[in-house]
Amino acid sequence: MLFSSLPSALLIGLAIHCGVSTAATEEKIVEPCTVASSTGSFYDLRKMSILPLKDGKKPGKNDKIDDWHVRGYDFPYNFTLNICAPVVADIDKPVGISSNLKKNVSAFYEHNDKTYSIGQLSSNLTLRGRRLVLQYTNGSPCGDNTKRDDDKKGERRKSSLISFHCDKDPLATAPSVTFVGTDPDHCSYHFEVLSKDACISAEPAKQGVGPAAVFAIIGVIAILVYFLGGVFYQRNVAHARGWRQLPNYSMWAGIGNFIKDILIIATSSCARFLPTHRGYSALSISANGPSGRGRNGRGPEDENRLIDQLDEEWDD
Structure with a gap:
């Protein structure tokens, strides 16, 4: 969805900017003396x-x-x-x-x-x-x-x-x-x-709303209008529900999947530096022997033949 609420955001931001400008042009509070x-x-x-x-203070x-x-x-x-x-x-x-x-x-x-x-x-x-x-x-x-x-x-x-x-x-x-x-x-x-x-001196700078703060306020208002207007459109016009009510849901979902993939890659890369259980693997291999047989000298084929023999005897 395009940013259909952009005009509204600009109007609100312009109103805020005008309000700040008006406040800045008002008569300044005069300090005593x-x-x-x-x-x-x-x-x-x-x-x-x-x-x-003051009490206790020395000149x-x-x-x-x-x-x-x-x-x-x-x-x-x-x-x-x-x-x-x-x-x-x-x-x-x-x-x-x-x-x-x-x-x-x-x-x-x-x-x-x-x-x-x-x-x-x-x-x-x-x-x-x-x-x-x-x-x-x-x-x-x-x-x-x-x-x-x-x-x-x-x-x-x-x-x-x-x-x-x-x-x-x-x-x-x-x-x-x-x-x-x-x-x-x-x-x-x-x-x-x-x-x-x-003698004439420089007037001290007074703290107020600067240009950076004005643009920040306009940006926040624009983002709020974007999301609220987008949710209203997706829910009432496109009849979307759940997370799909968010404006440009596919774009945000793609960004989320991209971040998820980055985290998985980073986690996998770090896992290679973790210690492994080599002692247990070596013990298992030595117990089964180099040919893969157990302690009784039987392998998988021997066990299969034994099972077939027992089945034949049971059938008889």
Whole structure:
């Protein structure tokens, strides 16, 4: 039987291929603290995130274990911040921040024995033109608590805007974080980070369904359609039963017989190397003698004559 179900198999395979292609063109899942531009540029700042050490683990020689500390210069206070992660420092009762949210503070400063949050955790990098920025919001209430018409919560809160720049200096070993300034209300703070990690990098390959897997799926579907369609045809059209329901049964049977013959030949060839019972054969020959007679000296002819003689006597 010819492969009459080939069109069906091709249609199913084409549907699978289209589904895989559609899934591949869907929007990729963005990893935290990474961003890719429409032109293919990829940025990954995860190396700049300072994470607390796990219990019993010792830091490496070049591992940074404390937050990024930034001088305020003409300001009466300095700043502490982390990139795409909460600060490692243990802060106590930030102004205007509930106790269950203080663990998400990613930037703060201390002034007059009080701790002020200037932004909660965020890992959403944004590309504005050629500028790579990260924004922290929902910090402590601003000092004057000035209400705005567009402020739904009724009060302004401190925030931070961090812009990242590629450091092309081959001698630079660590990122440089600088405080740029704040607005007159001391409600929004601006920082700049110069780092090699802010340079364009290659986007890591993501595991997915490759061309080989697509063709493998199409092949499996085609084989299933071939056998199921063939069995349906042989059973309902050709009225075959048993193994003859398989498509191209004579071909498969011929292949099976060929394999069987190969196994028999291989087994026979190996049997020649097995030890034989030569001791028993030699004993049998020596017992019968070289002329084929038994121990009593009688051969087959003698026995036949004896039997004939006994038959004649019995008849008499």
